[in-house]
Each structure stands twice: as C-alpha cells, then as structure tokens.
Amino acid sequence: MFSLDDMIQFLPSLLQGAVLTITVSLLAFCLALACGLATGIARMSRLWPLRVPAAVYIQFIRGTPLLLQLFFIYYVLPYVGIVLSPFVSGVLGLTLNYTAYMAEVFRSGIQAIPKGQWEAGASVGMSRRLMLRRIILPQAIRIIIPSIGNFFVSIFKDSALVSVITMRDLMFSGQLLASATYKHFEIFTMVAAIYFLISYPSAKFVEWVEMRLDVARRPVVLGIRT
Amino acid sequence: MVFAVEAPAVLGNEAEPIIRLDRIWKSFGRLEVLTDVSLTVQKGEVVCIIGPSGAGKSTLLRCINHLESIDSGSIHFEGRPVYRYIRAGRAVTDSDKRIEAIRAQIGMVFQSFNLFPHLTVLGNVTEAPVHVLNEPAGQADERGMAVLRKVGLAGKAGAYPHQLSGGQQQRVAIARALAMNPKVMLFDEATSALDPELVGDVLRVMRQLASEGMTMVVVTHEMDFARDVADRVIFMDQGAIVEQGPPHIVFTAPRSPRTQQFLHSILNRNGNLDGSLPPEPIDNSGQATTGGHHE
Numbered sequence: 001m002f003s004l005d006d007m008i009q010f011l012p013s014l015l016q017g018a019v020l021t022i023t024v025s026l027l028a029f030c031l032a033l034a035c036g037l038a039t040g041i042a043r044m045s046r047l048w049p050l051r052v053p054a055a056v057y058i059q060f061i062r063g064t065p066l067l068l069q070l071f072f073i074y075y076v077l078p079y080v081g082i083v084l085s086p087f088v089s090g091v092l093g094l095t096l097n098y099t100a101y102m103a104e105v106f107r108s109g110i111q112a113i114p115k116g117q118w119e120a121g122a123s124v125g126m127s128r129r130l131m132l133r134r135i136i137l138p139q140a141i142r143i144i145i146p147s148i149g150n151f152f153v154s155i156f157k158d159s160a161l162v163s164v165i166t167m168r169d170l171m172f173s174g175q176l177l178a179s180a181t182y183k184h185f186e187i188f189t190m191v192a193a194i195y196f197l198i199s200y201p202s203a204k205f206v207e208w209v210e211m212r213l214d215v216a217r218r219p220v221v222l223g224i225r226t
Numbered sequence: 227m228v229f230a231v232e233a234p235a236v237l238g239n240e241a242e243p244i245i246r247l248d249r250i251w252k253s254f255g256r257l258e259v260l261t262d263v264s265l266t267v268q269k270g271e272v273v274c275i276i277g278p279s280g281a282g283k284s285t286l287l288r289c290i291n292h293l294e295s296i297d298s299g300s301i302h303f304e305g306r307p308v309y310r311y312i313r314a315g316r317a318v319t320d321s322d323k324r325i326e327a328i329r330a331q332i333g334m335v336f337q338s339f340n341l342f343p344h345l346t347v348l349g350n351v352t353e354a355p356v357h358v359l360n361e362p363a364g365q366a367d368e369r370g371m372a373v374l375r376k377v378g379l380a381g382k383a384g385a386y387p388h389q390l391s392g393g394q395q396q397r398v399a400i401a402r403a404l405a406m407n408p409k410v411m412l413f414d415e416a417t418s419a420l421d422p423e424l425v426g427d428v429l430r431v432m433r434q435l436a437s438e439g440m441t442m443v444v445v446t447h448e449m450d451f452a453r454d455v456a457d458r459v460i461f462m463d464q465g466a467i468v469e470q471g472p473p474h475i476v477f478t479a480p481r482s483p484r485t486q487q488f489l490h491s492i493l494n495r496n497g498n499l500d501g502s503l504p505p506e507p508i509d510n511s512g513q514a515t516t517g518g519h520h521e
C-alpha cells in the first residue's frame with residue numbers, strides 16, 4: 001500500500017509543515033516560560049492590582065478550551081479591529097494558554113520553598129526581588145523542571161490545534177494533502193511518524209535536563225575533616 | 227504583676243539604646259501574643275530572654291527585625307523610629323528599602339538554621355555582602371573566610387549545608403549573620419534543634435561573641451549560658467515581661483512567683499543549674515548531666 005513514490009511526493013510538504021510546527025511550538029514555549037514566570041509571581045504579589053488580574057487570567061484560561069481560545073484570537077478579534085495572521089494568532093494562542101498553566105507551576109514551586117528561606121534572606125537585608133532571584137527560584141526550579149518538561153513535550157502536540165486557524169503546520173499540511181489525494185492512510189501515518197520524531201527527542205532532551213539537574217543537586221561529598 | 231521593668235543602669239551610659247521597644251502589642255488573630263511590652267537594649271549588652279513555650283519570646287525577637295509587624299507601640303533602632311510609627315500625627319510605614327537597610331544591620335540566627343541549601347558554606351556567608359552590600363566578590367570571600375575561621379569552619383567553606391552536622395550548620399548561620407557586620411545579633415533558640423553533644427560548639431561561639439562586645443538578644447533555654455553570659459535576664463510569660471534583672475538576681479532570688487515556678491520546673495528537669503538542659507524527651511535514668519566531655 002505504501003509506495004516510496006508517494007512518500008517522496010508527500011514528504012517535502014509535510015516537512016515544511018513540521019518546520020512550522022516546531023517553530024510555533026518553540027516560540028510559544030519560550031514566550032510562555034517567561035510570561036508564566038511573570039504571571040506566577042504576579043499571582044503571589046502583595047499588590048492586588050497585580051495579583052487579582054493574574055488570578056482571573058489563570059482561571060479564565062484554564063476554564064476554556066485551547067481550541068476556543070484560538071478561534072477567539074483568529075475569528076473574534078477582527079470584530080474589534082484586531083486582525084492577526086494565522087502564524088501570529090497561533091503563537092499568541094498557544095502562548096496565552098501555556099502561560100496560565102506555567103504560572104501555576106511556578107507558583108506552586110515557589111510556594112513549596114520553606115518560609116524559613118525567605119526569613120533568612122530578609123534577616124540579612126535582601127529585598128523580595130533579590131531573594132526570589134538568588135534564593136527561592138534556584139531551589140524552586142528543581143521542583144518545577146519536571147512539569148515544565150511535560151509542557152515542553154506536550155506543546156508540540158497541542159500545536160496541532162493551530163491548523164484550525166489555517167496555519168500550515170504539520171497537521172494542516174497533512175489534511176491538505178489528504179483531501180487532495182485521498183491517501184489518508186499513507187499521509188496520516190507519515191504525519192504521526194513525524195510528530196513522534198519530534199516528541200521523542202524532546203522527551204529525551206527533558207530527561208537529560210532533569211538528570212543533569214539531579215546530579216547538580218548532589219554535590220560530591222567531601223571527606224570529613226577535623 | 228510586673229517587677230523591675232525599667233532598664234538597669236548600664237555603665238552610667240547616657241547614650242541612646244540601640245534598640246528600644248516601646249509598649250508594643252501584637253496579636254495573631256484573636257490571640258494576644260505581646261501585650262504592652264517595653265524593652266531597651268544598650269550597645270554591647272547581652273540580654274537573654276527566657277520563659278515557657280508560647281510566652282511570645284520568638285515573636286518579640288521577630289518584631290525587632292520586622293519579620294513580624296506590631297499592632298501598636300513603636301520600635302526605635304539607634305534612636306530613630308523604624309518600620310511603622312507615628313510622625314507628626316500621621317502613621318508612617320517605612321519603605322521596603324529602608325526596612326531592608328535596617329535588617330542588614332541586625333543579624334538573626336534561627337532555631338532551624340535556615341541555611342541556603344543550594345549554596346556552599348562560603349556562598350551562604352558571602353551572599354548578602356555581595357548582593358546587599360555590593361561588596362566585590364574577592365573582598366567578600368576574604369571576609370567570609372575570616373568569619374568562618376571565627377566559628378571554626380574555615381575547612382568547610384566548599385561544603386554544602388546538608389553535608390554538615392546541625393552544630394556546624396548553626397555556626398555557618400552565625401557566620402552568615404556576622405558577615406554583614408551587624409550592630410545587634412538576635413538568637414532564637416539557636417541550640418534547641420541540636421543534639422546535646424553539638425550544643426557546646428555553638429554556645430562557645432556565642433560566648434566568644436559576647437566577650438567581644440557584640441550586642442546580643444538571646445532567646446534561650448540554656449540557663450547556664452544565660453547565667454554566665456547575660457548582662458540582663460528577662461523572664462517572659464503570656465506575652466509580657468514579668469521580671470528582669472541581672473542573672474544572679476533573677477536566677478537566685480526571683481521576685482515573681484511565676485518566675486520562681488518556671489525556674490523550678492526547669493531546674494527540676496535539669497537536676498541543677500550546672501548541667502545543660504536536656505532536649506524534649508527527658509531520660510529517666512536519673513543520671514545527672516555531668517558528662518560534659520563529648521567528642
């Protein structure tokens with residue numbers, strides 16, 4: 001059933017789609033990482049004008065489907081005069097969505113650090129900002145990394161949803177080819193294979209990062225002196 | 227009943243006390259933890275605070291560096307009102323920056339050490355000098371090593387906190403506070419979390435600090451330490467200072483029945499004033515703590 005000719009014929013356009021899938025995913029991931037940290041910190045702020053909007057945002061995003069969020073950005077925003085390209089809409093949608101989830105991960109990671117760490121920092125005159133950067137986050141990051149790693153793997157798959165707003169990602173390219181050639185079996189098998197070839201190395205990459213951090217946590221035990 | 231609450235005459239020193247708490251009140255929800263507490267600490271003075279669990283000793287200490295905020299009253303540091311106070315009839319709250327600047331001058335040692343686990347011993351000690359005082363790293367390292375030598379841990383500079391015994395960790399915590407060249411050191415039961423055989427090392431460092439003239443406010447259950455080192459002992463109970471005075475008076479001739487009762491219970495547990503107080507579970511072997519030669 002699979003013919004090499006077909007594969008060679010479909011591959012270039014699928015790979016093009018794959019490049020876009022990877023681009024959108026990586027872009028959204030990095031943006032969401034930064035925005036998630038900021039939102040997570042805002043969510044814990046002592047200032048309600050930061051805390052309340054952050055909380056509302058997180059609840060709102062987590063309470064609605066990503067698909068709907070993408071529709072809103074692409075089809076609803078034009079009604080208020082904001083017209084975005086499929087690419088920008090896709091990246092924006094994924095970023096906004098992942099930001100909310102990452103914010104919660106950052107928040108819970110930061111809150112898992114014992115209060116005594118903050119108090120010790122405060123007692124030597126550190127500002128909250130400095131403590132967060134130098135004391136709390138370096139410890140929280142070890143707690144946070146596994147969840148962030150899961151996001152990193154899942155964003156490649158979630159990004160398939162951007163095909164619904166006509167972005168020519170891997171999923172969209174597959175659909176186009178399939179509806180033109182009716183070779184669903186070959187095409188979607190290839191699409192699946194390519195998604196897997198993206199996800200699997202990223203999962204391995206995450207494992208590698210976790211392992212490295214784990215090693216860093218256990219410094220070589222020094223011989224006991226004196 | 228409040229006995230002798232006024233500060234003792236300290237060396238006829240006319241100077242401003244370094245810390246002055248004036249009629250402070252503090253509650254957690256409906257629980258009144260500090261009720262109208264006033265306290266002055268002179269430069270170079272060692273004040274030990276004793277009292278039963280829940281008396282408000284920790285809370286009092288934590289108000290001094292604003293880890294807890296007071297509900298009313300005022301706190302003066304080197305003669306100036308700090309944190310929250312009334313000026314010209316208006317309530318003023320110090321900026322975060324000013325609060326941080328004051329905290330930088332007040333060292334604190336916690337019962338649970340609270341070392342930074344991701345930093346080495348030297349990293350713990352130099353963290354604030356480098357990032358709060360903006361000291362050059364080389365100079366901070368040098369001074370860091372000097373304070374570590376002082377607490378007897380120069381050899382552990384590169385170790386991580388989890389590789390140290392409790393006593394060593396607490397001495398690193400003391401070094402971390404000392405590295406800021408504080409004007410006052412606050413100790414909150416610095417030895418209570420330690421195995422009995424490790425208490426001595428920490429107390430030795432504290433004694434040395436006291437002998438060098440460091441101003442210290444020490445919440446402790448170590449009655450020996452209080453008796454030998456304190457210029458003044460304060461007995462707190464139920465959120466108030468019940469009695470204070472020189473250790474030989476408070477320990478041998480306490481005037482308040484509550485102080486008497488407290489000391490009685492402590493000394494009974496302890497056998498005598500010369501032993502160090504055993505931690506929580508009391509072993510019933512009836513053995514007096516005479517074996518002072520650990521290690």
Ligand SMILES: Nc1ncnc2c1ncn2[C@@H]1O[C@H](COP(=O)(O)OP(=O)(O)OP(=O)(O)O)[C@@H](O)[C@H]1O
Nearest residue numbers: 254257259277278279280281282283284285286415
């Ligand atoms: N953050 C808090 N929230 C609510 N209650 C608190 C808080 N901190 C302390 N308390 C309560 O305030 C009272 C005084 O506590 P504090 O820690 O000052 O006592 P203490 O004299 O240090 O006792 P201990 O010898 O057990 O350390 C206690 O009843 C305690 O439960």
Ligand SMILES: [Mg+2]
Nearest residue numbers: 283284285415
């Ligand atoms: Mg306490």
